[in-house]
Amino acid sequence: MLERRRARRRVTSEDVASQAGVSRSAVSRTFTPGASVSQETRDRVLRAAKELGYRRNALARSLTTNSTDLIAVVMGYLSSQYEPYFFGRLTARLQRMHKRALLVHVDDSDEVGVPLLEALSYPVEGAIVAAGSISPETAEECMRLGIPLVLSGRAIEADGVDAVCCDNFRGAQLAAEALVNAKHKRIAYIGGKATIQAEVERSAGVRDGLAAHGLSLFAEERGDFSFESGYRTALTLLRADQPPDAIFCCNDAMAMGAMDAARHTVGLAVPDDVSIIGFDDIPMAAWPGFNLTTLRNPVDEAVDNILDLLQRRIERPNLPPVIRRIRPVMVRRGSAKLAQL
Amino acid sequence: MLERRRARRRVTSEDVASQAGVSRSAVSRTFTPGASVSQETRDRVLRAAKELGYRRNALARSLTTNSTDLIAVVMGYLSSQYEPYFFGRLTARLQRMHKRALLVHVDDSDEVGVPLLEALSYPVEGAIVAAGSISPETAEECMRLGIPLVLSGRAIEADGVDAVCCDNFRGAQLAAEALVNAKHKRIAYIGGKATIQAEVERSAGVRDGLAAHGLSLFAEERGDFSFESGYRTALTLLRADQPPDAIFCCNDAMAMGAMDAARHTVGLAVPDDVSIIGFDDIPMAAWPGFNLTTLRNPVDEAVDNILDLLQRRIERPNLPPVIRRIRPVMVRRGSAKLAQL
Numbered sequence: 001m002l003e004r005r006r007a008r009r010r011v012t013s014e015d016v017a018s019q020a021g022v023s024r025s026a027v028s029r030t031f032t033p034g035a036s037v038s039q040e041t042r043d044r045v046l047r048a049a050k051e052l053g054y055r056r057n058a059l060a061r062s063l064t065t066n067s068t069d070l071i072a073v074v075m076g077y078l079s080s081q082y083e084p085y086f087f088g089r090l091t092a093r094l095q096r097m098h099k100r101a102l103l104v105h106v107d108d109s110d111e112v113g114v115p116l117l118e119a120l121s122y123p124v125e126g127a128i129v130a131a132g133s134i135s136p137e138t139a140e141e142c143m144r145l146g147i148p149l150v151l152s153g154r155a156i157e158a159d160g161v162d163a164v165c166c167d168n169f170r171g172a173q174l175a176a177e178a179l180v181n182a183k184h185k186r187i188a189y190i191g192g193k194a195t196i197q198a199e200v201e202r203s204a205g206v207r208d209g210l211a212a213h214g215l216s217l218f219a220e221e222r223g224d225f226s227f228e229s230g231y232r233t234a235l236t237l238l239r240a241d242q243p244p245d246a247i248f249c250c251n252d253a254m255a256m257g258a259m260d261a262a263r264h265t266v267g268l269a270v271p272d273d274v275s276i277i278g279f280d281d282i283p284m285a286a287w288p289g290f291n292l293t294t295l296r297n298p299v300d301e302a303v304d305n306i307l308d309l310l311q312r313r314i315e316r317p318n319l320p321p322v323i324r325r326i327r328p329v330m331v332r333r334g335s336a337k338l339a340q341l
Numbered sequence: 342m343l344e345r346r347r348a349r350r351r352v353t354s355e356d357v358a359s360q361a362g363v364s365r366s367a368v369s370r371t372f373t374p375g376a377s378v379s380q381e382t383r384d385r386v387l388r389a390a391k392e393l394g395y396r397r398n399a400l401a402r403s404l405t406t407n408s409t410d411l412i413a414v415v416m417g418y419l420s421s422q423y424e425p426y427f428f429g430r431l432t433a434r435l436q437r438m439h440k441r442a443l444l445v446h447v448d449d450s451d452e453v454g455v456p457l458l459e460a461l462s463y464p465v466e467g468a469i470v471a472a473g474s475i476s477p478e479t480a481e482e483c484m485r486l487g488i489p490l491v492l493s494g495r496a497i498e499a500d501g502v503d504a505v506c507c508d509n510f511r512g513a514q515l516a517a518e519a520l521v522n523a524k525h526k527r528i529a530y531i532g533g534k535a536t537i538q539a540e541v542e543r544s545a546g547v548r549d550g551l552a553a554h555g556l557s558l559f560a561e562e563r564g565d566f567s568f569e570s571g572y573r574t575a576l577t578l579l580r581a582d583q584p585p586d587a588i589f590c591c592n593d594a595m596a597m598g599a600m601d602a603a604r605h606t607v608g609l610a611v612p613d614d615v616s617i618i619g620f621d622d623i624p625m626a627a628w629p630g631f632n633l634t635t636l637r638n639p640v641d642e643a644v645d646n647i648l649d650l651l652q653r654r655i656e657r658p659n660l661p662p663v664i665r666r667i668r669p670v671m672v673r674r675g676s677a678k679l680a681q682l
Contacts, residue, residue, distance in 0.1 A: 088446075227628055287568055289600070
């Protein structure tokens with residue numbers, strides 16, 4: 001036990017001051033950018049710090065600067081192919097801004113309240129929620145604690161809560177219009193989990209896009225955003241007596257599952273027998289084996305907006321809430337027969 | 342500015358004590374599991390804490406318990422398909438152990454020294470390094486600071502540093518043996534970045550496995566672990582006057598690129614014209630369109646061992662260093678013609 005304690009005791013700035021034979025304030029000034037300290041004192045402090053293995057404590061420092069640079073980031077299992085892509089870029093950008101991500105893990109459909117509020121026992125400056133669902137009560141609690149919240153891919157109406165979302169409704173409308181313009185007659189939809197905002201909006205958008213041409217969905221199945229669920233539900237659609245001539249899927253992973261079901265299990269050609277359109281434009285949508293036509297949900301634009309809103313709200317906590325909608329763009333590859341533009 | 346300050350000032354335990362009309366020690370006892378405090382005092386403290394929006398400070402608490410529950414996790418862009426899978430499981434497991442991941446981002450081939458040591462200005466209990474390379478000097482610095490280090494997928498010889506690695510050499514030997522036993526004569530290899538330990542070991546293993554049968558590599562290309570690099574290098578191999586009859590790839594993403602190159606660009610059948618084997622067994626290796634034969638690098642076993650070693654070293658920092666090697670298993674699917682077992 002003694003050995004353990006010795007190995008683990010944290011060296012304090014007082015230890016450094018004592019070893020260097022200077023005041024504690026001199027140690028503090030040495031480690032504060034721009035603070036005044038003589039070269040000789042600085043050298044003595046740095047030498048003592050190195051000898052003792054002194055680590056500056058970012059959180060002790062925060063007591064004076066009022067800034068911890070710690071941002072809670074709520075993420076799920078990263079099991080879709082869109083999430084890791086988004087998350088890798090978000091955390092790289094945070095680090096370049098000299099912020100640190102404190103990770104909060106939630107299962108994809110869980111309410112984030114308990115794990116998020118637990119994480120707030122660390123002195124975070126703000127939180128980014130990119131997985132799970134968030135109740136108005138949890139948002140209100142964060143507001144009351146003075147923690148700015150930015151939601152990614154989900155939005156709620158609450159004071160002090162900003163959000164960045166893809167314009168899912170418009171994207172799904174575009175998919176429906178493109179399929180109708182190319183004379184598809186039997187357009188099916190594979191949706192994701194009903195509790196997820198992207199599903200609600202994409203589902204409404206495809207219906208609206210068809211209704212504008214006097215059409216409605218020919219058939220409909222529900223998956224859970226996974227490749228496997230796209231594969232399974234597409235089999236049901238494609239083995240029906242009257243199969244669809246086009247399938248719009250709520251995300252790319254399900255669209256890839258639908259392509260594999262059509263080509264490798266049912267023996268249909270894509271797009272000759274059935275057109276398939278996804279949503280998100282994950283990197284593997286461009287792989288030759290998929291060559292998937294999809295709606296691009298631009299990751300870098302989302303990350304830019306999230307960090308901009310977070311910074312803005314840290315500086316001015318009482319601004320009215322903002323929801324920024326990012327416009328998706330259709331990426332025409334080879335999985336859907338579409339009319340020439 | 343006044344508004345901002347008011348919104349951001351952190352409520353302290355003194356504020357709560359004053360509002361509740363109790364001592365600061367009573368506030369502290371209320372929030373310490375198992376500490377003695379009367380029901381009446383506890384109720385007053387909790388009411389005041391709620392009214393004021395008091396957050397317990399996990400790090401202030403750590404000054405008494407000597408435990409911050411904060412673990413630095415070094416990760417890259419998550420751009421391979423193996424990493425997010427590993428990372429999602431690791432962070433979920435950390436959270437179930439009531440630990441928090443403080444994320445350190447590095448580019449995949451960077452030395453982790455600077456970003457890791459910067460992150461140590463937060464009071465982390467330990468660090469897990471699963472991306473980038475780590476120099477003996479960085480490891481030594483962590484040791485000197487009393488920060489236990491566990492490396493994942495990479496190992497160095499240094500006091501106080503444990504590692505969990507796949508037995509890459511053995512896995513690649515298995516791939517070579519299986520291809521030789523199935524009478525492949527022209528076995529090529531697509532390697533990853535030369536600086537990465539998995540590449541060094543897998544490359545040595547496939548050579549050793551062939552040498553045991555008096556063979557050597559028929560051809561060799563180098564990618565960077567991405568799908569695109571597997572696609573590009575496989576095109577070079579397959580368009581040569583004398584193409585290989587089998588390609589072993591250093592990871593699954595490159596093997597999938599090689600499959601797409603063979604089937605969609607060169608017009609070869611897999612496995613009839615060319616057998617392809619990957620490494621890792623990422624979830625999409627099982628997708629029908631790939632149905633990839635590969636070596637499974639077991640994620641849950643790796644995560645279990647990492648957390649076990651970390652816990653062990655936090656408790657007993659002076660134990661000798663350990664490298665645990667996880668045995669990969671061949672998963673036989675449809676992308677390689679192999680002899681019956």
